[in-house]
Amino acid sequence: MPSGAAAKRVMLLAGVVMLALLIAGFVVGAIGSQMFGAPRFLAQPAIHLPPQPVFPISAAKESLGYSDYPKEAEEKPAADAEHPPAAGSADHGDAEEEHHFKPMGVTQFAITNTLLSAWLTSIVIILFFVLGARKRAMVPGRFQSVVESIFEGVLSFASSVLGPEMACKAFPVVATIFFFVLFNAWIALFLVPIYQAVGLGSGGLWDFELKAHLIRPAGTDVNMPLALALISFVFVEYWGIRVLGLGYFKKFFAFGNLLRGRPSGLIDVFVGILELISELVRIVSFTFRLFGNMTAGEILVVMITFLVPFVANIFVFGLELLVGLIQAVIFAGLTLVFLSLAVHHEEH
């Protein structure tokens, strides 16, 4: 580490370079190129909400609309012959023309870039924890300390919401949700060159046009938050029933007072219906909270890069790191809170 004047000079130099990059980025970015007529550094990015299939290749080509693309004229007959357009494709003609991309049908199976990303993330999580937990030294090394302190932090968080006994039982699922969301968000930021540059496209090495990233943050695929939300929902209901038995459903079907002939029982019934709805709405809110945050983050990164390339993104990256952490905490934390509500319902 350089100290004193040397450090100051390095800092100053870095600041100057950053400023120069910021100005250059502004000039060659979308705004600057409009203002000064400079050549645009990046093409306008295409935003796709649905995940894009990358495997098998035929599915990818179909979804990416290779067949409609003029440059791929020679592929068109083959693609058409092998994969006749799905019945729904006519409905999405506009989208296809606009993006040259057709989302998969609801039941069509293909491996998407988001699923690949989820697998990559899973492997990283497994490596991280299994390596961290493998040695089990009594006096932990640095890496083991990091893994253990993260682990312990989540555990104490769960304990503070649920109490130590229940926390131990609920911990694995909640922690896995937390790490899955967190790593999915963060790995996309740390591995941004791979995520942003590697993909399927058309053209040669120089006029390469990226049409689908090979991997894309799993949080931007609505199926991933939906899957987690369903798991969280099932998990909460399971523990509610397991702890309270059939009495758990009294919360939703509160006919007790009404059957005893009390008019105020009507209110209970109504409240029960509300409870039932709110229980189900959690799935939707879980899903779209995470999906929206992750997608918005990705779009923000892409758009800022498009508008002002190079260094302006640093702030967005910092923001996105924070958002990833917050979303992970919210997803895991809300699961914990709903769990504690379900388990301790009798006491309220």
Add this chain to the structure above:
Amino acid sequence: MVELGINLPLLIAYLVTFVILLAILYQFAYKPLMAAMDQRSERIQEGLSAAEQARQEAASSQAAIEEQLNEARREGQRLLDQAREASQRYRESEMERARQEAEAFAERARADIQRERDAALDELRASFGDLAITAAERVIRRSLDRQAHEELITQVLEEGESLRRG
């Protein structure tokens, strides 16, 4: 639904991915980590209690040493006092004995003197008797004149005196 990208197989794929991840993490990360942490906290607890015990032991042994020192000090003081007292007593008894001996000696001496005196007096008395008888004999034997009497008595007394002196 389609525009949003909801896709049933994909959803199932995520569910399966998550469940597999959960299973692997549970088996290879959570359980060992939990066990390790429990073990470590147990070990730390043990260490802490051992340290506490050692501290208590040290404190108690310190106290014991202190107690022993005090005991020894008290014992020493007691022995010293005892010795002093004994010596005092001894001195007093010795003095008493010396005094008694001296007294006994003096008594004996006094008794001897008394006895000697009594013996001497007895002897003297006997001598006086003899002397008186002798003197009477002489007086009777001679004719009784005044002059002779007085000479006689004086003579006897002188003899007695010489007796006493001897």
